[in-house]
Amino acid sequence: MRWSFDRTGYPVLELPQSHAAVTLWPACKAQFERYFAEPDGPDDSWYEQVLAVSPRASLRTADSNGYENLLLAGVHPAESQKFAHWLGNGYKLPTVEQWRSIDRELLATPLTAGQTTELESSPQLSRSARQMLHCILKHSPPNWAGLALMRGGLLEWVSSGPMTYGGLGVPRPQYYSLIINPQRDRPVTPLRPDRNKVFGFRLVRSLN
Amino acid sequence: MIEQWHTLTLAAGSRPALILDTSESAKAVWPMIKSLTEGVLETLRQDCWPRIFFLGNPQPFDAAAFVANADQWFRANVGRGSVISPIFDVLETETDIAVVVVGNGLIFDLPDWHGHPLAERAVWCRYGPSSLTSGTYSEASYSVEQMAEKLHNPAVRIEVRGPSAMPVYWDDHSFRYEGGALVGEKTSGALTFGTLAPEPDTVTAHAVLSNGIRRNLELIATEPLRLPDWRNLTSKEDTLLRQCLRQGKYCCPHCSQDHPSGQWKCPDPAAPAIFRTLDEAGQSGFCLINTEPWQGLARPHPCSALQLADDLVAVRSASGQVVLMRFDSKGGRWLPTSEPFAPMHLVVNKIHALVV
Numbered sequence: 268m269r270w271s272f273d274r275t276g277y278p279v280l281e282l283p284q285s286h287a288a289v290t291l292w293p294a295c296k297a298q299f300e301r302y303f304a305e306p307d308g309p310d311d312s313w314y315e316q317v318l319a320v321s322p323r324a325s326l327r328t329a330d331s332n333g334y335e336n337l338l339l340a341g342v343h344p345a346e347s348q349k350f351a352h353w354l355g356n357g358y359k360l361p362t363v364e365q366w367r368s369i370d371r372e373l374l375a376t377p378l379t380a381g382q383t384t385e386l387e388s389s390p391q392l393s394r395s396a397r398q399m400l401h402c403i404l405k406h407s408p409p410n411w412a413g414l415a416l417m418r419g420g421l422l423e424w425v426s427s428g429p430m431t432y433g434g435l436g437v438p439r440p441q442y443y444s445l446i447i448n449p450q451r452d453r454p455v456t457p458l459r460p461d462r463n464k465v466f467g468f469r470l471v472r473s474l475n
Numbered sequence: 476m477i478e479q480w481h482t483l484t485l486a487a488g489s490r491p492a493l494i495l496d497t498s499e500s501a502k503a504v505w506p507m508i509k510s511l512t513e514g515v516l517e518t519l520r521q522d523c524w525p526r527i528f529f530l531g532n533p534q535p536f537d538a539a540a541f542v543a544n545a546d547q548w549f550r551a552n553v554g555r556g557s558v559i560s561p562i563f564d565v566l567e568t569e570t571d572i573a574v575v576v577v578g579n580g581l582i583f584d585l586p587d588w589h590g591h592p593l594a595e596r597a598v599w600c601r602y603g604p605s606s607l608t609s610g611t612y613s614e615a616s617y618s619v620e621q622m623a624e625k626l627h628n629p630a631v632r633i634e635v636r637g638p639s640a641m642p643v644y645w646d647d648h649s650f651r652y653e654g655g656a657l658v659g660e661k662t663s664g665a666l667t668f669g670t671l672a673p674e675p676d677t678v679t680a681h682a683v684l685s686n687g688i689r690r691n692l693e694l695i696a697t698e699p700l701r702l703p704d705w706r707n708l709t710s711k712e713d714t715l716l717r718q719c720l721r722q723g724k725y726c727c728p729h730c731s732q733d734h735p736s737g738q739w740k741c742p743d744p745a746a747p748a749i750f751r752t753l754d755e756a757g758q759s760g761f762c763l764i765n766t767e768p769w770q771g772l773a774r775p776h777p778c779s780a781l782q783l784a785d786d787l788v789a790v791r792s793a794s795g796q797v798v799l800m801r802f803d804s805k806g807g808r809w810l811p812t813s814e815p816f817a818p819m820h821l822v823v824n825k826i827h828a829l830v831v
Contacts, residue, residue, distance in 0.1 A: 296584075297560065297584060297587060300556060300558045300560065300583065300584055301561065303531075303555075303556030303558060303583075304531030304532065304555050304556050304558045304560075304561050305531075305555065305556075306551065306552060306553065306554050306555050307554070308554075308555070308556055309556065310498075310499040310554060310556070311498050311499045311500050311556060311557050311580060311581075311583075312499060314556060314583060315581075318583070323583060323584070323586065324586075325586035325587050325589060326587045327586070327587055327588070327589055327590060327591075328586070328589070393564075394560075394564055394567070395560065395587065398587075
């Protein structure tokens with residue numbers, strides 16, 4: 268597995284079979300807050316609305332029961348694209364096929380102790396990303412899909428057509444009860460336009 | 476007992492950090508924050524001025540340019556989200572600095588820093604209706620003077636201590652052995668000292684800052700300090716001191732009366748100095764005399780501790796009283812004894828220690 272880091276110090280996996288580089292995790296709150304801290308980022312009242320739907324957990328105390336609250340949920344696709352634009356390098360929401368290809372490739376890639384040690388010791392890894400990594404590793408993920416929360420994370424916004432978005436992923440039942448096979452079923456579309464705690468997003472870019 | 480020598484250097488500490496909130500929730504109180512900051516800078520000496528940060532921005536701003544640029548800096552930073560991690564990430568290793576946060580409204584990522592010294596010791600200054608810390612930390616609207624006091628955080632005391640360790644010599648006469656530690660009010664420069672302990676590397680040194688924070692000081696192992704050279708006693712001093720050793724008293728050349736050992740000055744205020752060499756050698760700490768050679772010798776020991784044996788150290792207080800500290804191997808610590816320190820206390824062979 269090859270990886271690099273985005274401007275927030277969070278890992279980005281390079282997946283040759285999928286011809287894509289993809290963020291290791293769905294956008295995390297601590298990661299997003301780097302954009303939030305910019306003068307032209309979203310304002311406090313907007314973030315308060317998001318946190319009302321998806322409360323913020325502390326990276327210092329988050330445990331395996333509530334790691335979903337470390338992820339940025341309750342955002343709309345257009346809002347995620349603003350973050351993608353700030354992140355640069357052509358990041359965008361994945362298409363349905365891109366997401367599924369990434370999912371398959373990560374499911375087929377075993378996770379070794381050497382890889383996690385190498386990732387953890389990387390000087391480019393930000394403090395909060397390192398804390399996030401520690402939290403996810405407590406679950407002993409068997410493969411990269413587990414570490415990447417492709418399984419056990421959120422429903423992630425994917426582009427299913429022009430200006431059409433749905434969610435793919437496999438949330439843990441204790442967080443959100445939903446039976447879905449993301450490789451086969453259609454992306455989930457929310458019934459209402461309100462913010463929803465199960466919808467987050469992951470960004471991809473083409474592999475250079 | 477293991478004798479070790481160390482040097483510590485007192486470098487100027489990092490400047491404190493004043494973090495100003497210009498987020499949406501605080502921009503209405505910016506005039507108050509600006510005025511408060513100007514007042515703090517007027518109150519503090521320039522060499523104590525803090526680094527200025529704007530909440531969300533890891534870039535420090537020079538306090539010297541604040542008055543001229545405050546509104547411009549505000550415009551460049553206004554609207555940043557209320558998050559403190561970008562700044563605390565920069566300051567993460569400076570856990571002993573004073574941090575004051577001024578603003579209004581919740582700092583969203585503060586829970587990530589609960590338990591970290593930066594957050595635990597920060598002063599939270601709220602100017603508005605909304606809590607900064609959601610009740611986790613005490614918040615108040617401090618005055619200019621109170622803020623300045625909280626930001627000014629000089630080292631007020633140096634402490635060197637270690638379990639079972641006893642300082643036996645140091646090169647700054649202002650330091651004293653007190654309450655089991657070598658303490659002094661030095662705030663710059665270096666200190667070299669030797670210690671005795673049954674185990675090696677047990678000594679630590681701290682600068683105690685005015686806000687109570689203890690800053691760990693690095694100790695560098697070093698060579699033992701070189702003691703002053705022996706010098707000849709005058710014939711008259713030599714004769715009188717040998718008389719003291721034999722009889723416990725000497726006949727004063729000024730008043731022709733006997734004075735006991737330890738009374739090294741004639742009580743007559745008009746009397747000239749009798750033991751001029753001792754006076755010069757023993758102005759602080761102790762004076763050693765060696766009567767082994769035909770012509771006696773004296774050596775200053777300019778330190779208020781003097782090692783007498785492997786487990787025995789004499790400590791002189793500011794008033795001139797001497798207490799003998801002996802190592803208690805059962806308790807593993809140095810304890811004062813009731814043993815007296817003789818006016819001419821035998822150290823080894825024909826070398827005696829005196830307090831002048």
